[in-house]
Amino acid sequence: MHRFQYVGKQLYCEETPVAKIAQRVGTPFYLYSIGTFLDHYFKLRDAFKPVDPLICFSMKANSNLTVLKALVENGAGLDIVSGGELFRAKRVGVDPRKVVFASVGKTPEEIEEAIRAKILMFNVESAQELEAINAVAGRLRTTQRIAIRLNPDVAADTHHYITTGRKENKFGIHLKTAYQLFMESYRYPFLRFAGVHIHIGSQITEAKPFIEAVRRCLEFIDGVRYAGKTTVEYLNIGGGLGIIYSKEKPQTAQQFADAILPLLKGYENRLRLVLEPGRFISGNSGILVTKVLYKKKGQNKKSFVIVDAGMNDLIRPAFYGAYHEILPVLRHVRSKVEKADVVGPICESGDFLAKDRRFPAAEPGQLLAVMSCGAYGFVMSSNYNSRPRVPEVVVSGRKFYVARQRETRNDLIRNEKIVREVLS
Amino acid sequence: MHRFQYVGKQLYCEETPVAKIAQRVGTPFYLYSIGTFLDHYFKLRDAFKPVDPLICFSMKANSNLTVLKALVENGAGLDIVSGGELFRAKRVGVDPRKVVFASVGKTPEEIEEAIRAKILMFNVESAQELEAINAVAGRLRTTQRIAIRLNPDVAADTHHYITTGRKENKFGIHLKTAYQLFMESYRYPFLRFAGVHIHIGSQITEAKPFIEAVRRCLEFIDGVRYAGKTTVEYLNIGGGLGIIYSKEKPQTAQQFADAILPLLKGYENRLRLVLEPGRFISGNSGILVTKVLYKKKGQNKKSFVIVDAGMNDLIRPAFYGAYHEILPVLRHVRSKVEKADVVGPICESGDFLAKDRRFPAAEPGQLLAVMSCGAYGFVMSSNYNSRPRVPEVVVSGRKFYVARQRETRNDLIRNEKIVREVLS
Numbered sequence: 056m057h058r059f060q061y062v063g064k065q066l067y068c069e070e071t072p073v074a075k076i077a078q079r080v081g082t083p084f085y086l087y088s089i090g091t092f093l094d095h096y097f098k099l100r101d102a103f104k105p106v107d108p109l110i111c112f113s114m115k116a117n118s119n120l121t122v123l124k125a126l127v128e129n130g131a132g133l134d135i136v137s138g139g140e141l142f143r144a145k146r147v148g149v150d151p152r153k154v155v156f157a158s159v160g161k162t163p164e165e166i167e168e169a170i171r172a173k174i175l176m177f178n179v180e181s182a183q184e185l186e187a188i189n190a191v192a193g194r195l196r197t198t199q200r201i202a203i204r205l206n207p208d209v210a211a212d213t214h215h216y217i218t219t220g221r222k223e224n225k226f227g228i229h230l231k232t233a234y235q236l237f238m239e240s241y242r243y244p245f246l247r248f249a250g251v252h253i254h255i256g257s258q259i260t261e262a263k264p265f266i267e268a269v270r271r272c273l274e275f276i277d278g279v280r281y282a283g284k285t286t287v288e289y290l291n292i293g294g295g296l297g298i299i300y301s302k303e304k305p306q307t308a309q310q311f312a313d314a315i316l317p318l319l320k321g322y323e324n325r326l327r328l329v330l331e332p333g334r335f336i337s338g339n340s341g342i343l344v345t346k347v348l349y350k351k352k353g354q355n356k357k358s359f360v361i362v363d364a365g366m367n368d369l370i371r372p373a374f375y376g377a378y379h380e381i382l383p384v385l386r387h388v389r390s391k392v393e394k395a396d397v398v399g400p401i402c403e404s405g406d407f408l409a410k411d412r413r414f415p416a417a418e419p420g421q422l423l424a425v426m427s428c429g430a431y432g433f434v435m436s437s438n439y440n441s442r443p444r445v446p447e448v449v450v451s452g453r454k455f456y457v458a459r460q461r462e463t464r465n466d467l468i469r470n471e472k473i474v475r476e477v478l479s
Numbered sequence: 480m481h482r483f484q485y486v487g488k489q490l491y492c493e494e495t496p497v498a499k500i501a502q503r504v505g506t507p508f509y510l511y512s513i514g515t516f517l518d519h520y521f522k523l524r525d526a527f528k529p530v531d532p533l534i535c536f537s538m539k540a541n542s543n544l545t546v547l548k549a550l551v552e553n554g555a556g557l558d559i560v561s562g563g564e565l566f567r568a569k570r571v572g573v574d575p576r577k578v579v580f581a582s583v584g585k586t587p588e589e590i591e592e593a594i595r596a597k598i599l600m601f602n603v604e605s606a607q608e609l610e611a612i613n614a615v616a617g618r619l620r621t622t623q624r625i626a627i628r629l630n631p632d633v634a635a636d637t638h639h640y641i642t643t644g645r646k647e648n649k650f651g652i653h654l655k656t657a658y659q660l661f662m663e664s665y666r667y668p669f670l671r672f673a674g675v676h677i678h679i680g681s682q683i684t685e686a687k688p689f690i691e692a693v694r695r696c697l698e699f700i701d702g703v704r705y706a707g708k709t710t711v712e713y714l715n716i717g718g719g720l721g722i723i724y725s726k727e728k729p730q731t732a733q734q735f736a737d738a739i740l741p742l743l744k745g746y747e748n749r750l751r752l753v754l755e756p757g758r759f760i761s762g763n764s765g766i767l768v769t770k771v772l773y774k775k776k777g778q779n780k781k782s783f784v785i786v787d788a789g790m791n792d793l794i795r796p797a798f799y800g801a802y803h804e805i806l807p808v809l810r811h812v813r814s815k816v817e818k819a820d821v822v823g824p825i826c827e828s829g830d831f832l833a834k835d836r837r838f839p840a841a842e843p844g845q846l847l848a849v850m851s852c853g854a855y856g857f858v859m860s861s862n863y864n865s866r867p868r869v870p871e872v873v874v875s876g877r878k879f880y881v882a883r884q885r886e887t888r889n890d891l892i893r894n895e896k897i898v899r900e901v902l903s
Contacts, residue, residue: 089901115826115864121898128902136826139865142888147897158864160772160785160824181775181785183843215828225775225783225822225831348584351605351649352656359649361584361605374798374829398649400584402539402560404639405798407649419607437861440539440582441563446894451901460894464566470870470884473571474545477513477875478552 056299057339058088059426064386066424068450073344073384076448076455077422082346083364084461085433085447087117089125091340092429095308096126099332102312106319106328109175111155113294113333114140116430117341121449121458123147126336132175134294134331138165141172151175155291155329157204157254159184159225166191176200176289178252180226182236185243192245202250202291203233207271211256211264211295226254230275237279248285250329251276254293258334260305262314265292269318276326290322291329298338300427301378308335334430341429343369343445344384345408347421348400358395360417365399366406367439369425369432373405381409384422390415397423401440433459441467480723481763482512483850488810490848492874497768497808500872500879501846506770507788508885509857509871511541513549515764516853519732520550523756526736530743530752533599535579537718537757538564540854541765545873545882547571550760556599558718558755562589565596575599579715579753581628581678583608583649590615600624600713602676604650606660609667616669626674626715627657631695635680635688635719650678654699661703672709674753675700678717682758684729686738689716693742700750714746715753722762724851725802732759758854765853767793767869768808769832771845772824782819784841789823790830791863793849793856797829805833808846814839821847825864857883865891 058069066073068088076086100110111134112126118140123133124147132153133144144154156169157178166188169177179185179201192199206227222229228236240248255268269292276287292315297305306314319328345364353359371377381397393416397409408425417423436444443462448455482493490497492512500510524534535556538547542564547557548571556577557568568578580593581602590612593601603609603625616623630651646653652660664672679692693716700711716739721729730738743752769788777783795801805821807814817840821833832849841847860868867886872879 118865120892120895121901124897124899125902137824137864137866139862139867139888139891143865143892146892158824158826159775159783159822160787160789162772162787181773183773183775187773223777224828225777225785225820226826226828348586349605349607349611351583351607353647353649359583361649363584363586365584396649398583400561400582402582402650404648404650434865435861435863437859438563439859440561441542441567441858442561443563449898449901454900456898456900458895458898462894464563466894467563468544468567468570470886470890471544471882473548474873474880474882475548476878476880477545477873478549 057091059342059424061386066382066384070453071450071455073424074422077344077384080446080448080457082344082422083368083445084344085341085428085445086344087119087122087341087429087447087449089449089451092122092125092336093129095336095340096129096131098308099330099335102308103328103330105316106323108328108330109153110330110332111153112336113331114143115434116333117337118143118434119447119458120147122337138168141169145172155331163187163191167195170195170197170199176202176250178202178204178291180204181228185236185246189243189245198245198247200247200249202252202289203228203236203248204252204254205230205233205272205275207253207255207268209255209264209268211259230271234275234278237285238282240285249287250289250291251287252291252293254295254331256295258297259295260297260303262306262311266314266318269315273318273322288325288327289329290326291331294331294333294335296332296335298334298427301380338430339427341432343425343428343432345423345425347417347419347423349419350417356394357411358393360395360397362397362399362408362423364408364425365401365440365442366403367401367437367442368445369408369428370435371431372408379408379428380426381412381414382424382426383415383417384424387415438467443467481515483766483848485810490806490808494877495874495879497848498846501768501808504870504872504881506768506846507792507869508768509765509852509869510768511543511546511765511853511871511873513546513873513875516546516549516760517553519760519764520553520555522732523754523759526732527752527754529740530747532752532754533577534754534756535577536760537755538567539858540757541761542567542858543871543882544571562592565593569596579755587611587615591619594619594621594623600626600674602626602628602715604628605652609660609670613667613669622669622671624671624673626676626713627652627660627672628676628678629654629657629696629699631677631679631692633679633688633692635683654695658699658702661709662706664709673711674713674715675711676715676717678719678755680719682721683719684721684727686730686735690738690742693739697742697746712749712751713753714750715755718755718757718759720756720759722758722851725804762854763851765856767849767852767856769847769849771841771843771847773843774841780818781835782817784819784821786821786823786832786847788832788849789825789864789866790827791825791861791866792869793832793852794859795855796832803832803852804850805836805838806848806850807839807841808848811839862891867891
């Protein structure tokens, strides 16, 4: 699954002891195993090999330049959601024909930048957005490929903040409206209605909702084809593949491909499959390393283990109620197991990494690894409580490198000044 | 209450039209009324005038340097929670004898910095922290004032993430344990047990829990005094005063003082009162200005109004379920009222600013003001989805100034590099 393993008492990332890195860079820090990112990417690529899909890594999950570069060098495309992500994508030299742009709120400036960059396709979320892209493409005297994001109204069993394929969500266009748009594609002379897109949610562990959604897409594509108005060339089935955080038993890449590929029989020659995996590739590929500062007895024999990483560094437990396994970086086989909340230094009760967790008694100075932090970890971090953001360290085999430096205090106030004119 | 008011159809901040600022700095941006910050500070100061309290603005709510400077110039102290906040506090030249340092996770480095800066007091959260501060103070050959943060086990009716005075929270020390610590204060030769601190939560609108908590504190102080071990000189009753977001009817500063001051009869000459207001001073003093990008019909006659500010800019609605009033910057008296979700461009269902809100039909290009964003707004913002953070603009009367510039794309990758050594 991933390359964070104990060798004796020591937790290793690939062939590098985590404790050694902590000693050099200090805590807290994010630690990425480049090998694990690539493993997951290759698994998906290999499973879908029969149809040679375009795999666009959903970089909102992890946009570290070194991580992106490693994936892109190995053939991956990128799924972007903003002008800022386009900027990063360009930095790592991705082939623009492997870039798809999703977002319900693309600004005219972002649209123009993406058209100029010659990206493959926009995933379009509303009729007004079609008009906006058409207008910009017209102004730039070009024709732009777009995919319509369908809202298939499929229920996926996941956190309500990350289910995106229900009719009550802001995402996608209802099938009837979407059909109408395809029928009236002549109204958008600078657009090519080239694809159909779905993304039904995140951290989905079973194949069923995907199968249902793909079936609805194919029916839709057949309908559009039957009407003879346009030819759909791309079927983008989004991301959302679940990973193991705790006791989940998610489908493997192979199981997923085995469920999806049969549905595509007969479409192989006229429909290119696009995948947008984010968490599947990155989730288990990173950890957050933190140090115990204090231990405090609470009521009911429960302890609070206070660590130096807070919700500003990793917001998932507080924001999504997410579970992250926590392991000692140095394992003491005989240490007593006790019940504790692992909490950060932030002045909020929501600042926790784990609640009521039974694990080996942690003492001040000890290092802990918060597992499965490669997706939606660093990218969601903030300077809340004026805390500089932590470094991102990458490992490849026996070597580690700081890919993003720890912020300094001067970074906190970089764009700020004291406006003396308002002082009386 | 605050200085964001309509003059005719136009929303003004003090005497400056909001639309004019938007035209200059673009959207989204935070907009602060310096006058409103000061109004609230003065209200509290005046209400408690009989006991001349030390008012330490809780800068985790809003740490903008210009805002801090304006308060500090008018006599306020600062409540800090990290070394980063100490850094900002020094920048605005606050008198260190008006600085208190709270946090469950102070690192040894932060403790040393704060002692060297000669701050007034640490609010101490655990026995281990006492030892840590004692050790650093000893090494620096000085005596440091500390307050013990009591956990009074008082229930305050607020969001479970911001209630902090219950026994199940990570905050404070239980009364019995705290008494023991005071009795054994001789064990910490480099500390002066100078104060008692409580902070029972945030956004509390009624006086009752405060009264109860202060009573328990005073009983505690009497007990300690009776034992004759030490003299408590400071009673720090924290922050937590609620403000109006929607239909709340919070106590005024005067009502709060009227409830608290009688309890302090007889203690005036030996106990200095400390207050740590954050939201009370800053909450209604700022707004977030955003622009409508698209409008999309959803099911059940509901619309989605897609704006250019997302949960990375303001996380309170998604994180706390917080209500923020949303007003048009230009009011069209006869525009139709409709039901809508106001959502951002971020690719998550959690990215909303308002749900099922009835308000004047908003069209693309229109400016909206998200009210009461002066506390826990910008400070919690992130670069999620690779979105540069927005500017902070301050207004004083007829003039506005950019106190913090909009981040550029280069800011996004400032501390990053592509580590080529990990590429195969």
